[in-house]
Amino acid sequence: MGLRKRYRLRGVGTAVRHITAVDDVSIQMSVGETVAVVGESGCGKSTLAKLITQLETPDAGEMVFDRRPVRVRTRRERLAFSRNVQMVFQDPYGSLTPHFRVGTLVAEPLRIHRLETRPRLVSRVAEVLESVGLDAEIAKRFPHELSGGQRQRVSIARASATRPQLIVCDEPVSALDVSVRSQIVNLLLDLQRDLGLSYLFISHDLALVDHIADVVCVMYLGRIVEQAPAREFFAAPRHPYSRALIASSPVPDPRRRSPAPAVLGAVELGVAPAGCRFRKRCPLAVAICAENDPPLHAVAAGHLVACHRGNEFGVPTAFPEQSV
Amino acid sequence: MLSVGLMMLTLLMLFTLLTPLLVPIDPLGISAVDKLLPPSLDHLLGTDELGRDQLSRLVVGSGISLRIAVAATALTAIFGIGLGMVSGQYPAIDIVVSQISDSLLIFPGVVLAIMILAALGPSELNVIIAVFVLYVPRVIRTVRAAVIEYRDADFVQAARSLGASDLRVLVLHIFPRAIGPTMVQLSLGFSSAILVEAGLSFLGLGAPPPAPTWGGMISGAREYIRTAPWLMIAPGAIITYAVLSLNLIGDGLRDMLDPRSRAAGQ
Known part of the structure; x- marks a missing residue:
């Protein structure tokens, strides 16, 4: 079991709501x-x-x-x-x-x-x-x-x-x-x-x-979605969220246009959808993403990713969506 | 404002301490011949209905007043700051402390003091207790509010992550941020202590006679207001003077410590 922390949300209503800020994180x-x-x-x-x-x-x-x-x-x-x-x-x-x-x-x-x-x-x-x-x-x-x-x-x-x-x-x-x-x-x-x-x-x-x-961990809504040695992470990110993060970080080259947004919409904090918590913003989401929450699993030595389609992209450097 | 108030308070203390060295003081000496004399060189502030020297009574009374106010304010400071810090830090203790101190705040001040003295009986110590009970909730609230404000501040978290104990964090990191508002409350509490003490002794609930108290002197002077008004004027003036000096100190402190009101005052 990784570290977990829930905070109680204070509200006027009768229902007690919690927000899970850190959910089963192991490093x-x-x-x-x-x-x-x-x-x-x-x-x-x-x-x-x-x-x-x-x-x-x-x-x-x-x-x-x-x-x-x-x-x-x-x-x-x-x-x-x-x-x-x-x-x-x-x-x-x-x-x-x-x-x-x-x-x-x-x-x-x-x-x-x-x-x-x-x-x-x-x-x-x-x-x-x-x-x-x-x-x-x-x-x-x-x-x-x-x-x-x-x-x-x-x-x-x-x-x-x-x-x-x-x-x-x-x-x-x-x-x-x-x-x-x-x-x-x-x-x-x-x-x-x-x-x-x-x-x-x-x-x-x-x-x-x-x-x-030396090692990079990507967190999304309280969970680690990708963990990899830094060199490998930047060369071949597996999780669509990681790719979006890398794609959105600015490059000091005026000829390179900033790529099209690789994620859809903005995060709804504290509200993880059923199945994969990233699927509503994921351009690659398929049916299974709505059903199962993908576990963090190894795709290479020391490289963990929580994505159903994390295996499909061996060493791609560009997003399919980016060319659109 | 602060310096004027401090000067006035210093003068009052000098008056209380030095007058006995300059003129013969005999607050209790009764003389039927000398009763109700107007101010003269023998009796600078005249004499009362029992021929007692008014100046002597005023000086001794101011000693009693200041003694009670200092003792009550010291108690208020110790318990108010201590309980305020503890209840700001620990929610479980806060529930108990805040319930009690809030319920004390419900009563109109002097009524609560009268209740306490009616229960305990009039004496100097009981006046101190009454004033303390009256003002300690304000100090608790002030300190508690500051602790809650800074409890989760970055510099407090940083101190905790260094390994600082709760006590260290409260005393060294948080409390200094609360000193300003606490000093304001205490100085206003001090002036109210003098006023409450005067009010209680006016009602006969203060230090029991024949101890000369400012309130008691005013109370006794009521019957002679037409024939011997100096009996009322002297203690009335000195109460006003004492309270004014302390309120000036309180307001001065507030202006000095609160950048917003300092800007507004300029």
Whole structure:
């Protein structure tokens, strides 16, 4: 059983409705690996991030870390876990406590986990700040005095201060100016090399994912619909939704016209139709799609897809619809 | 506004603390010969119907008033902030705390205070309890609202993901965001405490006689308003002064801490 999370919808009516934000999601990661989770808004990416960092409790399913099931019932368990699994948030403006100075913010994980004695704390904070490319002088400033890129560096400094094994990055660069995005991405890659980090990288920027990910997972309405090594994913996506995502990501070439929309309509959040949850928007849907929900199954080594017709397309690069 | 209020409050405290050093204070000394004297050099604010020095009574009364208000406000701050944080954080506790504090808010303020003193009997301690019960729900609500507002904020989630405990998150990350509105409530509560204390002692429910209280002095002066109006004017003026200074502080704090009303004031 993968991770599952349902939220109760608050309404005026008498009927209690739930929305299943994350539905039976299983992801395996190796040390030093970057797994990217992509999908459109509302597909459950951020909920997945909160489940993995144990900010939310899953309704079903279990997480295994270092061969042991994760338990965070007691304070000691929570500390042991959070020391190893950290998170970087999307919004660099909201994710730093506004009344803390940068030095206090960066010292906080060290204090919580008692990793440094008080006299050593200041110099350790300076080290951590320098490791993310910030001047140690910045410790005296407040978050509102920093630029977006600097704030995200502070967030990364906080997340990496305890030398975790896994950092969950929830769209860490999508709120930043394009000009500083690559700097932050390169910082993440440098840290990965230096500290042997693994990243679970949530994004909707496929060009970025192509650049950094080892494995790509595509989420749709709370479910993983395709999971593949990055190279294979971009060369031969199997799920029609993955193909649509790739087709819709912009290409810097003015002669290439943007292709015709490869999916139909917009997603109805939380309302998965019977059968395949993608079928109402799928240009390839056939009768069986309305009857059975396709399970995630292997089509090649390490390549999983949840589509009845996922086998039909060995190595196609273009959509049949695209030529129309 | 804030600085004027703080200055006025400081003057009141200096008056309370320093006057006994400058003039002989004897709030209880009865003298049939000296009764109902108008202000003079011997008795700067005159004497009451029992020949007691009004200035002495006013100074001692202001000590009682401030003591009660400070004690009640301190209690309100401790319990209001504590319960507010806990009930904002834990929905199960919130149900109990909010039901009780909301039902206390139903009663018109002074009526509730009268009920409490009627049940407990008049004494300084019971006035403190009554004022506390009257104002603690407001502080609970203010703190609770701030906790709920920031409970799911990104910076709180970020702190939690670092491994911060509930207590750490509440005290260091969330509560500082609530200090402004809480200070406003507490300063307004302080001024209301003085007013409620005066009202209760006016009704004979405050510190029992012969302790000189501002409310009690006004109450006793009613019969002599035509013949000795200074008996009423002095305690009336000082109550107005105290409440005004604290309301100025409260409004000043609110303007300082709320960017919207600061912009509107300019």
